[in-house]
Amino acid sequence: MAPGMDRERLLEAIALTRAEYQLIVQRLGRHPNEVELGMFGALWSEHCGYKHSKVLLRRLPSQAPWVAVGRGEENAGVVRVGQGWCAALKVESHNHPSAIEPYQGAATGVGGIVRDILAMGARPLAILDSLRFGPLSHPRNRYLFAGVVGGIGGYGNCLGIPTVGGELYFEEAYSHNPLVNALCMGILPEERLVRARAQGEGNTLMLVGAGTGRDGIHGASGLASRTDPTGRFEELRPAVQVGDPFLEKLLVEACLDLAWNHPQWMVGIQDLGAAGLTAACVEAAARGGAGVEVDIARVPRREEGMTPYEVMLSESQERMLIIVRQGYEEQVGRLFQRWEIPWAIIGKVTGDGLIRVKDGPYEVACLPISILTDPPIYEGAGDMPPEVAAARAMDMASLPSPEDPAATLLALLASPNICSRRWVYQQYDQSVLNNTVVEAGADAAVLRIKGTPLALAIATDGNGRYCYLDPQVGGAMAVAEAARNVICLGARPLAITDGLNFGSPERPHVYWHMEGVIDGMAQACRALGIPVVSGNVSLYNETGGQAVYPTPVVGLMGLIEDVYRIPRPGSAKPGDEVYLLGPGPALPPQSLGGSELLAVMGLAPRGRPQLDLQLEDRVQKAALAAMKEGIVRTAHDCSEGGLAVALAELCLREGLGLEAPPLDLGPYPHASLFGEAPSRILLVTPPGAGDKLKALAQACGAPITYLGRLGGSALRLGPIALPLGSMAQAYEGAIERALQAPR
Template sequence: MTKFELALGLSQREYEAICAGLHREPNELELGLFALNWSEHCSYKSSKRFLKLLPTTGKRVLQGPGENAGVIELENGWCVAFKVESHNHPSAVEPFHGAATGVGGIIRDILSMGARPIALLDSLRFGEFSDPKARRLCVGVVSGISHYGNCVGVPTVGGDIYCDDAYADNCLVNVMCVGLLKKSELKRAIAQGVGNKILLVGALTGRDGIHGATFASEDLVGETEAKRPNVQVGDPFTAKLLIEATREACQLPELIGLQDLGAGGLSTAPAEMAARGGVGIAIDIEEIPLRDPTMTPYEILLSESQERMVLCVRAGSEQKFLQIYRKWGLAVAVIGEVIAERVYRVRHEGRTIAEVPISLLVGGAPEPDFVRIAHRTARGGTMRPAAEAHSALHGDRSWCEALKRLLHSPTIGSKRWVWEQYDHMVQINTVIGPGAHDAAVLRVKGERFALAVTLGGNGRYCALDPYEGGLRAVCEAVHNLLSVGAEPLGITDCLNFANPTVPEVLWAFEQVIRGMADAARAFELPFVSGNVSFYNQSETRKIHPTPIVGMVGLLRDIECRVPMGFQREGDQIYLLGKLSGKVGGSEYLKVFYDAWGDALEPTDLELERKLFQTMLTLAQQRLLHSAHDVSDGGLLVAIAEKSFVRGLGAHLELDDLSEGNLFGEWPTRFIVTVAPEREDALTELLQSGGVPYRRLGTVAGDALEIAGERILVEELRQAYETALDL
């Protein structure tokens, strides 16, 4: 095996599999095609076996995994398309453009389903902000998202940010896009009908991003600067034109299928479309509109220039499509056709310069040896031990001071500095936007129902216990939707992990998936789309196993949405769900002891299910004045967040002032408020639903008060609002 082949990221075994499949040696161009199609990023060769563990079916599922995005049915013929995807490696090297093109890529995925993109959410992970590199990456990533998302006219409505040393060398940038479509508008990324035409639309093809997908399938080591040319440059203006033009194109019945050109560019997208349609595709390389006419066929095929899509259209209708894209000032060309032989054929001035069977190119990558070996040996094996259990907690710290300091930590504190740089209102659907609640709520014009969306995940939990961490990631997303009064409908996930050839990484990967799968089954929720990002590690550091879960829910009546904050003095405050727990894994332990503490307490899925049903009933009956799930930071942080909304304080009647009770992050609970006259109705419903509860106190005044100690809401808010000032 030559150096050249190794540099493409193919293994000796893979090279042999290619030769065996072709019955000959591949030429350089063909090898390039395989390198991209068989990269981890495009083929999921190391993760496929495990992803099959996730439930993917349900009565509302219109499109499950395998397309550019999943699609779920809502009401009145409306559907929602959604997917989350990572752009970690590019963002670590070139934060601005890396993050910007991450936004662009996921928007085109949604567009490919025939949907109009209506919302974006971002989950970002950085090192601690005491490290200037982490701050620089955050500033770059946020301005990249702001630059692209704002210009393209899709509101950024939610997401989260965590800071942890584990992400110091590999920041994570996961972007979720949500699109709305009518059932009749659904499109697939498919090529069909021999003789039908293949169109390339959008931007010109240039030299940027060559081998981006193989770059994303390696550890980030050494001179990352040298990888800068692997990062694509985004143009949100062209993307905006592409959205409008493609929405027009989708109205034409002659459109058979369309696909975004993402990782791998023209080396992967047409082949995938042909694979889905059970056909072949031939493209004529000289027809491709180029930014630089001196590009070689190899460069043209492997280019990852952004803002491009491939369309398959009925023969004879090409002119209609050309007109639309020309009207919007975009490049457009007929670059090939559907053929009966199931091969991907690349022609140059009539001469075939590459030809490989579709079945070998798409899905033909053999499962790497390490997956099979690790799968046999690593189960229950060398899991990283949890940090030392913390036995001697100081009980003498004032809860006021502790709360203030927690609220000021970047992971807990207000992310206003970030989301005020994002246009979160364009399209005028954002009823509940970023920073205002556990989930964002978007109205659908002319309809009674609304959509709720959320994205997040806690890597520290997964580092402590990957199974429980994966399970909690799904439960947390469910809670976020229930808080606003919405019924969860479907899941998308982005699994961010270190190098999978390390057995403990692969073991954690499987555990996280098993946890997510068990939680999803308990709630009967399908995974409809997702993405895997491996190799998030440097020479010295691995990221935490970090599943980011995106979820979409249906709020049947927008008038039944439940606010997060305290609404009225005199309202009664209740804790619902699991009423006590420990402090292990909490932000509190991290901030005050630099420790992780005991193992996580296992989530009781039976209680989760009861809480699920009860919260939905409470919202439908409009019994609650407010609801908020208790997560990062624990009970007092959740109460403080409720107090910030209207500056209303609370008298809390807590008998247990232990660190575990005040700052523990044990799962399965909500804090709600109810008008005094509806208290009986609330408790009756909780009892009949089998949900434990405890009264915590009363909404009152402008301070939080516990056991004679008090602190002004305004003082806490100051700490909270100044946590993130980059």
């Protein structure tokens, strides 16, 4: 330890416990110096080391015959999609930075996830963003919301990668602690897959991209691995990185030039993200089963007087580590020069399993890779929070039913959790790269793969309210709904990337939610046959001792075999028939558990959502079978706001009204209209195809009900009769109205 250094203060800054420090001393057989301790702080952080989540994450299935790179192996998951193509997929959170500095926090979240995809040798094809904020009635939430949307657009638009979808929820539980999860998907020819492995003794480590500055120090350890960063805004702001999307654009082109045109010049590409150079070197060396030697005197800086500690832990953006095959340094250097990107040789691969950090002639750190990458693993103990038990136990049958169902539908359509997201997505470039097949706002985004009939559909889903009330069901529903979303565009679910956002795992009530959500997701993944190929865990999302809702973000990619034959939004014609595939229309009052209707009525979340995974599987199979037959003109998932909202959205999207014959809505019509029973999809068929559709559904064992005929300019459903115009007025512009409401 450096003389005069305050060990206690450093431990606090990097968020390691005294017991963990003792463990380091025991394993090393000596005290670490300041630089070494900083490196431990980064790699043994929750963010990099998954100390509290690893045990649970092992429960998620991650293998399938089409998986090329599974969960935790590399910077992103990769699946084979056919015709020689692979797709890379990964989601990552940037919650804590966004809570402190929303524009840069979100921007660098996008930058980081794009580099993860790039490190696989994949061309980034699309970005999605799953966002959660507190209610817009609070000025700080408006600031965070506008800043995050601005940052995503500012970075993604400049990069020339379309932002094609995502989610947006507003709940009190996210006040001051927004969730910002960015997802990126990319494609690559199968034989161009790159591994981030430092192997082959004597190979060269080349750092390319931005100069290293003092931004983002302690991002992984200090910021992402502790609670309540918002209480310390000013102090922690330097831990937020600042992005340069222009440089990232050049990095993308240069790295792809290298990976696709000159793969023989290098052995690996590694992103510099959380914990900067330290994590990049150590993780690449660990994967390669090798050691590395780095001379930080050679690291290009953007600031003077930086200490070795700062250079090793800086999270400056837009940097990549290239593991260059010995003898090709000049060629690779020239390639980056051609793209006008700074580069420097900073070290080499060694065979001793150590990371040696030198500052010119002096050695400033020397640690075994195996210890750095083996943090203590904690298994928590869960305990159901009493308020959850109480909320679950509330009687749903005695809820007052809304007096005017039509007014209730309008209120739901104008709810910030349901209304049109146009205000957000029109600020994002959605169509650059010429692959975007359906317009934003659909159930899922569809990106074609040029030169093939293939396309990838992608959606994100995760309802924190459901997970709060029942983590297992909520976790399973996130998987099920994301799958239904891509199925609505004719895609077969292929792989999941998951962003898991929770409070402090050290608290039993949070751990109970975390364990339940992951178990629920695992069950659904098994039932539906979908592997989790990559993911990210963000813990300590708490403000003032209050955790966010337990929020899994399921990013699900599906494969479309023939993009020219998908059920397209906007393709319905007057006279087409609308069917409800799945349970209903009459629903029990329990279907209102955790529903948006309760929120619109001003009631706290209550009840318990339900899901039958076998039924879900049958419904999904039936929908895909009908689409394969070519009898589905278009489809829409039935989720928040229930059947009435789903039908209203369908009518608005297709520009057609609906004439529904008298329907049996059962003894609880408000539950039937607004209940959120899962496993339901609206299918639109051309006239005359109904019998075939019904036979197909029955053969799959999925319930099906005829709802009515599209036409006219009003939605008529049971007690509801509303012109499209008034529904559109409620649905469109609701976010603008919330932002402009008097403060």
